[in-house]
Amino acid sequence: MESSEVLLAEWSPPFTTLTTFASRRGATAKATTDWFDNDSFNIMLCALTRLVHARWTLAVLYLSNLWRQLLRFTSAAGIKTREMGDLKLDAQAINGPETGPLDPDSREFPAATDDQYNIARRTFIKSLDLDAVCALASRYNNGRPCQVVNRKNGSFNVCFFVEFDQDGPKWIVRVPIEPALDNPWDKLLSEVATMQYLEHNTRIPVPHVRAYGRNANLTTTSTGTHKFLIADLIPGEPLDKTVLINAPEEHRKAFYSQLIDILTELRKLEFPLIGSLLPGPNGSPHPILGPVISMSAATLRLHPQPTFTSAKDYMRQQSSLVSGFYSPPVPDHTVDDIKQEVFALHGMQRIFHQVIDPQLDEGPFVLNHLDLRGANIIVDKPLQIQGIIDWEFASAIPRQVFTPPSWITGHNSIETSKQMHAEFRDVLDEKTKTNSLCGQLGREWYGQLDASKSDINQTDMAFCVAHVLRRPTDVTDIFCDFFAPKLSNKHLDDMMAEFFNEHQTLALEVQRRAEHCERYTQYLKKHGLYETEVDKLLAASKALKEKWDWK
Incomplete structure (x- = not known):
């Protein structure tokens, strides 16, 4: 194995926790990619159908973005110390005039609602001036004129698609949405460092970085400055999994290869x-190599985690992060909902510990793309990969949780088709005959690449844990669907009843959380914050269906 030539930075962050209502309700997987989004109308409808059957509290922010799209109709050398930036969320931007501030006397509830966070995001995005974006791009291309031809908003960034005159280059100007992040500059720096490192040390196709900084004024209404990253646009389209499944066999195999x-x-x-x-x-x-800049910590508005020398310590911290998504109160959350969450989180704690091989506790650790889903894989029409984008939360992780994407292996949902995983393994088996690195991956993922001998349980454990690290809010479904049936032949409800009979302290915790959620529900109603933008959109949709007799 190659030893990655990096300097190591030790850093210990101050402990601070800002748990917000938006963190819990916006904790699902990103609705749109931070580079650009290619979700089709049908895919969004399928996602919406699935989400309305899922836990409403974890789908709201996703749904708000989703409905806006639907209504538009898809319109180690030395030790260095590094200080991390700490950009605090602007309270005035959060507590904007549309909804007003929350009661300052109520300290037991989140600082802001989803709608207030969304207002802050929209206000920031609306303030960005297209002419200023073009001027910024021109500055780094010898003053050549350009125009913004498209704009896409992701969870953490706004992406402006810029084209220069006279058949010039096509770039993306990427601006962090500062109200959505506490440390946008360090996230941007990490992505730049990662892409440049990969460009110089691997054959992975990544966007070429043209410029980055934090001194650009991109509004006409403020004298403040903005962070930015300018990179080449990778030609092609984000991978559509439906297209992949229905593509000719030779195209599918070439993609997997x-x-x-x-x-x-x-x-x-x-x-x-x-x-x-x-x-x-x-x-x-x-x-x-500095602190772990993770999507989970960013979503929960926590400081980046320190570096880790122990895989077990890292997994304990990740388990705590996952639990953090389920701590804030949520309106109308039932006792049964909370019981299932506590049951799943308790069960996953043991699994997070078991997945680490004690002999590999101290590494080595492997660089990983956190979000290698279809939207971040750019392909051409024959499905040849043109580039991998969105490296902002990449980090070195324990080898055991360096796995193929869960949408391929089927460990994101028991409903995922098994076809892709079977074909992926077939291609890996074939490549193993001529490539020792592929053979190593096969052994690490599947044992000896022999289904009759592989420790499938260990494989499932690693693949499921890796998915939860990517999508913490799937932990309840993952545990109840993949692990609970293997632990007992009893029905899930009977397993949970027995569990809480044996763990009275956790049963009391469930009751405490339920009472907290009820107080929060009443608090929102009292202050006119109970009905959300999503509620209004759903009500409008229902009214239209009734008016036009849509089924």
Whole structure:
């Protein structure tokens, strides 16, 4: 294995927790990619159908973005110390005039509602001026004129698609949505360092970085400055899984082969610490390995986690992060909902510990793309991979949770088709005959690449845990669907009843949380904050269906 040439940064963050209502209700997987979104109308309808059957409290922010789209009709060398930035959320932006501030005397509830966070995001996005964005891009291309031809909003960034005149290059100007993040500059720096490192040390196709900074004024109404990243636009379209499933066999196999090549390139990059890449000091070409900048911590508005030398310590921290998504009160949350959450979280704690091989507790650790879903894989029409985007939350992680994407392996949902995983394994088996790195991945993922001998239970455990690390709000479904049936032949309700009879302290915790949620529900109603934008959209949709007799 290659030893990744980076400087190591030790960092210990101050402990601070800002748990917000938006964190809980906006905790689902990103509705749109931070580079650009290619969700079709039918895919959105399917997602909506699935989400309305899921836990409403974890789908609201996703649904608000989704409905806006529906209504538009898809319109280790030395030790260095690094100080992390700490951009606090603007209270005035959150408590905007549309809804007003929350009661300052109520300290037991989240600081703001989803709608208030969404107002802050929309206000920020609306303030960005297209002419200023073009002027910024022109500054880094010898003053050549350009125009913004498209704009896409992701969970954490606004992406402006810029084209220069006279058949010039096509770039993306990416601006972090500052109300959505507490440390946008460090997230941006990590992505830059990661893409540049991959560009120079691997064959993985990534966007070429043209410029980045934090001194751009991109509004006409403020004298403040904005962070930005300018990179080449990778030609092609985000991968559509439906297209992949229905593509000719040779195209599917070629896609899986390329994806495996990308995963082997990442697997070669080994590190002595768990952490995220950051630019080296004083313009050094070698990045430093600093704190873990994770999507989960960003969603919960926590400081980045420190570097880790122990995989077990990292997994304990990840377990705590996952639990953090279920701590804030949620309106109309029932005792049964909370029981299932507590039951699943308790069960996953043991699994998070078991997935780590004690012999590999101290590494080496492997660089991983956190969000390798279809939207971040750019392909051409024959499904040849043109580029991998959205590296902002990449980090070195324990080898056991470096796995193929869960949408391929089927460990994101028991309803996922098994076809892709079977074909993926067939291609990996074939590549193993001529590529020792593919053979290594096969052994690490599946044992000896022999289904009759592989420890499938260990594989399922690792693949499920890896998915929960990517999507913490799926933990209840993952535990109840994949693990609970293997622990007992009893019905899930009977298992939970027996569990809480044996764990009276947790039963009392369920009751405490239920009472907290009820107080929060009444609090929102009292202050006119109970009905959300999503509620209004759903009501409008229902009225239209009734008016036009739609089924």
